[in-house]
Amino acid sequence: MSEEKMITVYIMGKAYQVPFGLTIMKAMEYAGYRFIRGSGCRAGFCGACATVYRKKGEYKFRTALACQTTAEDGMYLAQLPFVPANRKEYNINELDPEKNVLSEYYPEINRCVSCNTCTKACPQELDVMYYIQAAIRGDYRQVSELSFDCIQCGLCTARCPAEITHYHVAQLARRIYGKYQLKVPEHLEKRLKEIEEGKFDEEIERLKNMSIDELKSAYVQRDIEKIPRGEVSDE
Amino acid sequence: MKLIGGYTEEMRESIEMVEKTRDERMKKSFPPMSLEEREEVLNKYHPDYKPDKKRAVKVGPNKGDLAPHEVVDLLEAYPLIDPKEIDLKTIDYDVDLLIIGGGGAGTVAALWANENGVPAENILMATKLRHGDANSMMAQGGIQAADRPEDSPAIHYLDVMGGGHFANKPELVEALVKDAPFILKWHEELGVQYDRNPDGSYVERPGGGTSRFRLHSAKDYTGMEIMRVIRDEFRNREIPVLEFTPAVELLKDSEGNVAGAVLFNMETEQYYVVRAKATVLATGGFGRLHIQGFPTTNHYGATADGLVMAYRAGAKLRDLDTVQYHPTGAAYPEQIVGLLITEKVRGMGAQPVNKNGELFVFPMEPRDVEAASFIRECARGNCVETPTGMKGIWLDSPMIEEIEGEGAIKRNLDAMYRMYKRFGIDMTKDPILVFPTLHYQNGGVEIDAESRTSVNGLFAGGEVEGGVHGKNRLMGNSLLDYNVFGRRAGISAAKFASKRSKPTGLNLKHVDSYIKELEKAKVPKERRSPMLLPDYRGEKVLARMLDIF
Numbered sequence: 001m002s003e004e005k006m007i008t009v010y011i012m013g014k015a016y017q018v019p020f021g022l023t024i025m026k027a028m029e030y031a032g033y034r035f036i037r038g039s040g041c042r043a044g045f046c047g048a049c050a051t052v053y054r055k056k057g058e059y060k061f062r063t064a065l066a067c068q069t070t071a072e073d074g075m076y077l078a079q080l081p082f083v084p085a086n087r088k089e090y091n092i093n094e095l096d097p098e099k100n101v102l103s104e105y106y107p108e109i110n111r112c113v114s115c116n117t118c119t120k121a122c123p124q125e126l127d128v129m130y131y132i133q134a135a136i137r138g139d140y141r142q143v144s145e146l147s148f149d150c151i152q153c154g155l156c157t158a159r160c161p162a163e164i165t166h167y168h169v170a171q172l173a174r175r176i177y178g179k180y181q182l183k184v185p186e187h188l189e190k191r192l193k194e195i196e197e198g199k200f201d202e203e204i205e206r207l208k209n210m211s212i213d214e215l216k217s218a219y220v221q222r223d224i225e226k227i228p229r230g231e232v233s234d235e
Numbered sequence: 236m237k238l239i240g241g242y243t244e245e246m247r248e249s250i251e252m253v254e255k256t257r258d259e260r261m262k263k264s265f266p267p268m269s270l271e272e273r274e275e276v277l278n279k280y281h282p283d284y285k286p287d288k289k290r291a292v293k294v295g296p297n298k299g300d301l302a303p304h305e306v307v308d309l310l311e312a313y314p315l316i317d318p319k320e321i322d323l324k325t326i327d328y329d330v331d332l333l334i335i336g337g338g339g340a341g342t343v344a345a346l347w348a349n350e351n352g353v354p355a356e357n358i359l360m361a362t363k364l365r366h367g368d369a370n371s372m373m374a375q376g377g378i379q380a381a382d383r384p385e386d387s388p389a390i391h392y393l394d395v396m397g398g399g400h401f402a403n404k405p406e407l408v409e410a411l412v413k414d415a416p417f418i419l420k421w422h423e424e425l426g427v428q429y430d431r432n433p434d435g436s437y438v439e440r441p442g443g444g445t446s447r448f449r450l451h452s453a454k455d456y457t458g459m460e461i462m463r464v465i466r467d468e469f470r471n472r473e474i475p476v477l478e479f480t481p482a483v484e485l486l487k488d489s490e491g492n493v494a495g496a497v498l499f500n501m502e503t504e505q506y507y508v509v510r511a512k513a514t515v516l517a518t519g520g521f522g523r524l525h526i527q528g529f530p531t532t533n534h535y536g537a538t539a540d541g542l543v544m545a546y547r548a549g550a551k552l553r554d555l556d557t558v559q560y561h562p563t564g565a566a567y568p569e570q571i572v573g574l575l576i577t578e579k580v581r582g583m584g585a586q587p588v589n590k591n592g593e594l595f596v597f598p599m600e601p602r603d604v605e606a607a608s609f610i611r612e613c614a615r616g617n618c619v620e621t622p623t624g625m626k627g628i629w630l631d632s633p634m635i636e637e638i639e640g641e642g643a644i645k646r647n648l649d650a651m652y653r654m655y656k657r658f659g660i661d662m663t664k665d666p667i668l669v670f671p672t673l674h675y676q677n678g679g680v681e682i683d684a685e686s687r688t689s690v691n692g693l694f695a696g697g698e699v700e701g702g703v704h705g706k707n708r709l710m711g712n713s714l715l716d717y718n719v720f721g722r723r724a725g726i727s728a729a730k731f732a733s734k735r736s737k738p739t740g741l742n743l744k745h746v747d748s749y750i751k752e753l754e755k756a757k758v759p760k761e762r763r764s765p766m767l768l769p770d771y772r773g774e775k776v777l778a779r780m781l782d783i784f
């Protein structure tokens with residue numbers, strides 16, 4: 001990287017020389033592009049930088065996140081800043097999780113031809129086709145697990161021959177699973193009740209009224225829960 | 236350059252030392268610092284404690300207060316728009332509630348305003364990128380809430396105050412810790428999924444400076460999980476949103492209340508006038524100012540716009556003299572420099588070690604102390620140097636697998652694992668290299684417990700506001716912050732809007748008088764703000780740019 005090896009990338013067909021060792025996003029900026037669309041978190045969490053590309057000499061149509069992929073010599077790059085995907089509106093409080101809500105709202109999932117194109121397109125390397133299969137069965141839990149790391153970039157949807165909007169289906173499934181099938185922990189319910197009853201008010205009031213010196217000494221004296229691995233010492 | 240498993244040969248030699256000391260270190264511990272020791276390392280090594288990196292603001296409500304040069308440069312700057320050129324007679328959007336910023340705080344404010352009687356069509360959200368392209372989407376580690384029997388909101392309170400150097404505003408901390416369990420319950424009702432133990436209780440982990448295990452996470456995609464659920468709910472309620480259309484200036488009415496904003500469509504370059512009975516500021520932080528040249532963890536739009544706009548409208552700011560540097564930003568490979576390595580990596584047992592494989596600090600000090608200790612270790616010459624000249628400390632990630640068993644990293648830190656794998660490094664087998672990175676705006680626009688700023692009609696929630704975290708935020712408290720104060724902002728703004736009639740006499744007089752102050756203070760004319768977006772174009776291109784189209 002330090003010797004500034006230059007490579008050629010083709011941004012929407014136009015050739016630019018950029019140093020090797022940059023992400024696609026930074027390579028485009030080096031070449032003079034200032035993003036309005038196509039750059040969000042810049043760290044692989046938001047899906048704003050969905051990119052389609054091909055490498056010189058290859059026929060294969062590839063997908064990537066521009067912020068998480070190193071630019072290579074001979075890449076033909078284009079961004080996909082928006083996917084006009086169909087999303088259904090619903091009231092989460094009025095769904096019946098006993099039924100297959102996914103199939104009801106997104107009947108097109110049943111048209112999946114199992115071509116696996118979505119899985120191949122996913123920059124998060126998720127088993128997209130499998131979660132669509134799980135959606136067809138109405139298995140909210142499995143859709144949740146398989147789709148959990150979905151950053152909603154839309155690349156799967158852009159490639160699907162059956163016009164399935166995978167990431168919206170998955171979002172619905174995860175919310176149903178989270179709301180109806182995961183139970184609210186007892187310790188949380190208990191704490192809410194305690195707060196409502198004002199159990200901690202007096203103590204917080206006392207802390208609020210302390211001088212900084214009093215607070216400091218309370219802080220220093222507070223007991224620290226042990227990390228159960230011998231990492232915290234009492235020395 | 237030859238790379239072995241992603242690392243150079245020199246780095247490999249140091250990794251061998253890390254491996255050699257691992258078994259010994261696993262059994263060992265390092266004592267936490269006393270308050271005096273903390274003070275000392277901060278004074279000597281924390282970037283914030285360098286007096287020449289800050290200056291006093293010359294204009295506005297915080298005249299005389301210190302802030303980093305990069306922030307002062309934006310506060311002491313002329314507006315992007317010329318007030319005379321804006322036609323305020325034609326109103327493009329006439330609403331009850333304007334929400335500026337489409338991250339977590341803005342979304343929560345919209346939902347709770349809607350819940351409190353403002354119909355969706357009377358709300359407008361304006362945001363700079365897409366809805367959800369925000370720091371909120373990127374949070375990895377988790378959210379704090381004192382919900383275990385061993386814990387209490389009072390203990391949480393004490394941790395927050397201590398972490399913030401006791402400079403926090405008590406009423407805000409009280410609201411933060413008392414609302415926290417309620418926020419989790421609300422998330423449950425919306426369908427957010429937090430990690431569970433087999434018995435159904437939450438998995439809760441320690442964070443730097445917390446005296447109890449109270450960090451709730453959703454793998455290392457916690458921010459994303461919350462953000463995508465609340466955004467989904469927002470969409471279900473059909474609340475209108477304008478993307479790529481940031482606010483560039485607040486508007487006031489004839490009585491001096493904030494009454495909307497001027498928006499700028501970055502794609503068509505057209506402006507819009509929004510009249511609103513109440514306005515919520517939720518524009519997030521300022522990582523993209525690259526204070527003192529640090530890389531940042533923040534999203535592309537974190538440029539302090541909200542601070543600038545609120546300040547011109549007369550809002551008081553606070554605690555802007557401190558900046559949070561996260562101890563563990565990626566220092567290698569070059570492609571990901573500055574990106575966040577969640578504190579959860581240390582929370583799960585990975586120790587920070589120097590180039591000789593030695594543990595040199597308690598792994599879970601508050602962030603500022605931990606970061607300063609890393610910088611001190613480098614000053615002692617114990618850092619690893621990368622091929623591009625970055626310095627770094629090892630984070631001994633393979634320890635996690637030894638402690639929690641094989642597969643623990645993939646189960647709990649999938650985002651981290653994936654990111655390193657993309658660049659040829661397997662963090663389950665090799666340590667990763669880290670160095671402090673610019674992470675969080677500790678201070679901001681001062682609010683009270685109802686999320687009111689010092690200017691009537693303007694409410695604020697999330698990273699843009701200040702007072703909650705004092706001089707230093709603890710991990711997991713800002714996801715909490717945006718939920719607690721985003722909600723309070725939404726509710727307060729809804730109440731405020733319901734009690735008033737449509738604003739009249741829209742004006743930008745506050746901007747005119749601010750310009751006069753700037754002129755008096757002889758601020759250089761070319762300085763403009765808000766920044767909206769950073770400019771990362773190559774130098775060669777910029778040097779030959781023509782402004783003719």
Ligand SMILES: Cc1cc2nc3c(=O)[nH]c(=O)nc-3n(C[C@H](O)[C@H](O)[C@H](O)COP(=O)(O)OP(=O)(O)OC[C@H]3O[C@@H](n4cnc5c(N)ncnc54)[C@H](O)[C@@H]3O)c2cc1C
Nearest residue numbers: 336338339340370371376377482519536697698711713714
């Ligand atoms: C990588 C990373 C990891 C983190 N991890 C954690 C964690 O584990 N736990 C924790 O508690 N906190 C964490 N934080 C901090 C936390 O995520 C943020 O502080 C919090 O989400 C801020 O929420 P917000 O809504 O105030 O701001 P944001 O989510 O940043 O939203 C602000 C929005 O306003 C937009 N905007 C900016 N200017 C304008 C304008 N002029 N007009 C209109 N819109 C504008 C922005 O583009 C953005 O969409 C992390 C932060 C980062 C960056």
Ligand code: SF4
Nearest residue numbers: 112113115116118160
């Ligand atoms: S791309 Fe579409 S049709 Fe093909 S497997 Fe995926 S969901 Fe099914």
Ligand code: SF4
Nearest residue numbers: 122150151153154156
């Ligand atoms: S599942 Fe689809 S939307 Fe989600 S990350 Fe993969 S390609 Fe993107």
Ligand code: FES
Nearest residue numbers: 040041042047067
């Ligand atoms: S910019 Fe967010 S994933 Fe690339």
